[in-house]
Amino acid sequence: MxxxxxxxxxxxxxxxxxxxxRSISDEQRSRLSEAWVGFATxxxxxxxxxxxxxxxxxxxxxxxTCLYFIIFGPVLGDxxxxxxxxxxxxxxxxGLIMMAxxxxxxxxxxxxxxxxxxxxxxxxxxxSPMSSQSILLGYAVGGVFRGLVIGAVVGLxxxxxxxxxxxxxxxxxxxxxxxxxxFSFGGFINAMVARNFDDISxxxxxxxxxxxxxxxxxxxxxxxxEPWQTLSYANPILYMVNAFRYGILGRSDMPIAVAFGVLTLxxxxxxxxxxxxxxxxxxxxx
Amino acid sequence: xxxxxSPALRLRGLHKxxxxxxxxxxxxxxEVNRGEFFGLLGPNGAGKSTIxxxxxxxxxxxxxxxxxxxxNTDEDLEGAKRLIGVVPQEININQFEQPLRIVxxxxxxxxxxxxEARERAGECLRWMGLWDKRTAMSRTLSxxxxxxxxxxxxxxxxxxxxxxxxxxxxxxxxxRRATWSLLEEINDAGTTIILTTHYLEEAEAxxxxxxxIDNGRIVKDTDTRSLLRQLVTETFVLxxxxxxxxxxxxxxxxxxxxxxxxxxxxxEKGVGLNELFHALDDAHxxxxxxxxxxxxxxxxxxxxxxxxxxxxASAPEPNEVTP
Numbered sequence: 340m341x342x343x344x345x346x347x348x349x350x351x352x353x354x355x356x357x358x359x360x361r362s363i364s365d366e367q368r369s370r371l372s373e374a375w376v377g378f379a380t381x382x383x384x385x386x387x388x389x390x391x392x393x394x395x396x397x398x399x400x401x402x403x404t405c406l407y408f409i410i411f412g413p414v415l416g417d418x419x420x421x422x423x424x425x426x427x428x429x430x431x432x433x434g435l436i437m438m439a440x441x442x443x444x445x446x447x448x449x450x451x452x453x454x455x456x457x458x459x460x461x462x463x464x465x466x467s468p469m470s471s472q473s474i475l476l477g478y479a480v481g482g483v484f485r486g487l488v489i490g491a492v493v494g495l496x497x498x499x500x501x502x503x504x505x506x507x508x509x510x511x512x513x514x515x516x517x518x519x520x521x522f523s524f525g526g527f528i529n530a531m532v533a534r535n536f537d538d539i540s541x542x543x544x545x546x547x548x549x550x551x552x553x554x555x556x557x558x559x560x561x562x563x564x565e566p567w568q569t570l571s572y573a574n575p576i577l578y579m580v581n582a583f584r585y586g587i588l589g590r591s592d593m594p595i596a597v598a599f600g601v602l603t604l605x606x607x608x609x610x611x612x613x614x615x616x617x618x619x620x621x622x623x624x625x
Numbered sequence: 626x627x628x629x630x631s632p633a634l635r636l637r638g639l640h641k642x643x644x645x646x647x648x649x650x651x652x653x654x655x656e657v658n659r660g661e662f663f664g665l666l667g668p669n670g671a672g673k674s675t676i677x678x679x680x681x682x683x684x685x686x687x688x689x690x691x692x693x694x695x696x697n698t699d700e701d702l703e704g705a706k707r708l709i710g711v712v713p714q715e716i717n718i719n720q721f722e723q724p725l726r727i728v729x730x731x732x733x734x735x736x737x738x739x740x741e742a743r744e745r746a747g748e749c750l751r752w753m754g755l756w757d758k759r760t761a762m763s764r765t766l767s768x769x770x771x772x773x774x775x776x777x778x779x780x781x782x783x784x785x786x787x788x789x790x791x792x793x794x795x796x797x798x799x800x801r802r803a804t805w806s807l808l809e810e811i812n813d814a815g816t817t818i819i820l821t822t823h824y825l826e827e828a829e830a831x832x833x834x835x836x837x838i839d840n841g842r843i844v845k846d847t848d849t850r851s852l853l854r855q856l857v858t859e860t861f862v863l864x865x866x867x868x869x870x871x872x873x874x875x876x877x878x879x880x881x882x883x884x885x886x887x888x889x890x891x892x893e894k895g896v897g898l899n900e901l902f903h904a905l906d907d908a909h910x911x912x913x914x915x916x917x918x919x920x921x922x923x924x925x926x927x928x929x930x931x932x933x934x935x936x937x938a939s940a941p942e943p944n945e946v947t948p
Contacts, residue, residue, distance in 0.1 A: 362708075362783035370703070373736025380733025380742075387726070459717035463727075463778070466681045466711050467734035468703035625643060625684045 377469040378477050385481025388451060389488070396447065396485055397492070400439050404493045407435050408500045411557075423559060423590050428501045433584040434556030437518060439493045441579065442547060444486030444519035448478050448526030449539045456530065461623060471617040475527060475610070482523030483516065490515050503587050510595070511586030517602045518579045524609030531613070531622040550576045555584075560592045575601055631695030633659045633786045633817035634680065639689035641675050641841075649675040651841040653689070657786075657819055657834070662812045664832030664849070665821040668930060672841045673821040674714060677790045681711045694785060707735065710784030712775045714791045714821075720764035724755055727763060728778050735782035742781070749777035753807075769800035776807065787811060788819045793827060805831055825926055829853075837929050844933040858891045860918040861901075866911040875904040889918060 389396045411419075412428040422430040455461035464474055497503060505511055525542075533539045554576030560568055571577055572593075582598035585591035591598070616622070639653035649672045657663045667673050678684030680691055682702060691698040693705035718727055725746055732742035750756045753773040758766060766774065772792060779787060789808070793801040801824070808831060812818050822828050828835055829849060836846040845852065868886025878901060879891040892901060905912060 362785055368736055376736045376738055377734050380730055380739070383733075383739070384726075384730050391721075455719070458720060459713075459715060460719045462683055462713060462717050463719075463731055464734055465683055466706065466709070467731070468706040468736070469734050470703065620685055624682075625678065 373468065374470050374473050377467070378473040381464070381469075381474065381477025382480045382484075385447075385451060385478060386484050389447065389481065389485045396443075397489060400443055400489050401492050401496060404435050404439050405496055407431070408497060412500045423588075425588055425590070426501065429503065429588065430559075430584075431557055432497045432501055432503060433587045434554075434580045436490050436493050436497065437515070437576075437580050437583045438551050438556055440486040440490040440515055440519050441522040441576070442543065442551065443489045444482040445522040445526040445529075445547060446543060447485040448482040448523045449530045449533070449543075451481060452478055452527060452530035453533050453536075453539050456533075456623060457536075465623060471614055475524070475613050475617055478527055479520060479523040482526055483519040486519035486522070487515060490519075504589070505587050506589035507586045511583060514579065514582045514586055514598075514602070517599075517606060518583070521579075521602060521605040521609055524606065524613050527613045528609060528616065531616050533622070550574050553577075555580045555592060575605055578602065631692065632656045633661065633694055634819065635692040636676070636680075637690045637692075639676065639679060639691070640687045641672075641679060641684065642687045649841055650679075650686075650689075653838070653841075653843055655836060655843060655846065657817060659694075659785075659817055660812075660815055661817055662808075662831055662833050663817070663819045664828035664835040665819060665838060666825065666828055666835060666926060667821075667838035669823075671838045673838055674790055676838070677711070677713075677788055677819075677821065681709060681788065682706065707782070708785045710779035710782065710787045712772075712779045712787070712789040712792050714794060716768075716771050716775070718763050718771060718774055718778070720762070722763055723760050724750060724763060724766070724774050724777075725759035727774065728781050731778045732781045737782060745781050746777070749781050750774075753777045769796055769803075772796060772800065772804065773807075776804075780811070784816065786817045786819070790821050791823060792820070793822065793824060801827070837926060839930045839933040842933070844929050854894075858893050861890050861892060861915050862918050863888050863890060863905075863912050864914045866913050869910070873905075873908045873910055875901070875908060878904060 408428065411431050416427040419427040421427070452461070455464075494503070529539060529542050553571065554574050555571070560571045560577060560581075563571060578593065578598040578601040581591040581593055582595055582602070585595055585598075634655070634657040636653050636655040639650050639655075640648075641650040642648050653672070653676060655676075665673050665676065675684060679686045680693070682698070691705070693708050696705040696708070698705045722730075725743070728746035728749055729739070729742040732745050733739060737745065747756065747759070750759050753776060755766075755770060755773055755777065758770060763771065763774065776789075776792070779789075792808075793804050796804070805827065808818060808820070812831075818831075820828070820832060832849055834846075834848045835852055837844050862883070864887045869882060869888060872880045872882040872888055874880070875890065877896070881889040883889060890901060892898070902912075
């Protein structure tokens, strides 16, 4: 059998990279530095993805939230009257921002990771020496980025419709970040177990949206009769929305420490579950 | 064991039973030496891709051990992965990403900083003839370009062991030959290559050593030359200058006439072609061209797989190893 000829468009440099590229096994990089670079690469990729497809990732939630502002401001807000000393639009705005933050953090990770699974290019990451931690945190930061960017844009748009005093700015930012972290981890878990596109829409449609709508975005939980008020306290989103509202308006239906406790619990729980699944290869390894 | 003396890959008692109960691997022992061009052959469902999946950690094994250049994957999986590059059978690139980013990101996953990653990616893409397409969407690339992109991606971190799972499946002959040339160059530079393929002429042309796997077991593991020596007979097709009306009688050779007037001649092991041509001369038959009826390795492969199936049918199934 004769040795085959190369096609004419190859060897544009005339160099075989295997003769010039040093193997990474010959280089003295610490595992920690490699893990950091792997993590940073994943973050870079995820942020690039969000920005590249901005008409899908950034624009729709901003438009949707603007519609909420129009409806709950000039159209309905004045007729509803005041809520806990604020106009109705002022009252619902923190919840609307938080709704945008958490749903977009969740959806960014679930769609990105499931997309990678669906196209099988998740294998690029799985065959590499990247640790499970770097993978999870890299995706999560992508989700946090999208959630916070949308939260910021929605917040700026909200200023066109309502005055937002932002009573506790640091706490406001902390709640937004922690919430987006929690829901990014949640999205990651959803993407790992998802087998088809239906599976990635079930949780947002049947769990996330109802919990958000019933999570005190549009009303104070104190207005509810029993047992609905007590039942509402089982809704974790209620704590996040109220903590965020406390940061912006200085009003909350529950103690802030409890809200932070719930947030921390969810972050730790989702993180541990996601790490366990990733190490076991659930949904990604046969 | 030292990385400089240990084999590139050592598999011991590799077992895999899938969740549906299918036993894909039933105790694979395999050793691939450093610098070797190794072929892993087998029919569909034999377990080739499962072996590759396990070695690259895309599939969880049920039992056995893996060493990559002496690094046991149970002790240092990340260390072993650093030494491996893999080109899977299916196209698995991000269709919505640019080639330069795909390759540079892969370098990043191996811990190579972004600036250097882009330089390496550029070098690999140039070598693969994809530099002009570096900013095109991957989905717009042709099938052959996507294959080359996957090879560039696998090479960007300078792996010592390159594993290719049917890299030329479904591509045209020109791309297949170009890929062969590429792989030979990579191997010449010192990279150990493991190749699975359905194309037996590919294995014969490229691989110095071959293992044949069937039904989850290695049925033959030897160097290509030794394997081919096991051929008992080889059949050639001869095209005579003048079409023949009946098969000629050639002493010492079995002949058959084909419909197009050419003849098939069986040559037993140890008999030289000169003797055949002497016999043809004596019969006053002028030959214009000759070729193998089938790929030599193909004949042997079919025989070995048939034998393996015969053994499997007659032997009781061994007990499954507990994961």
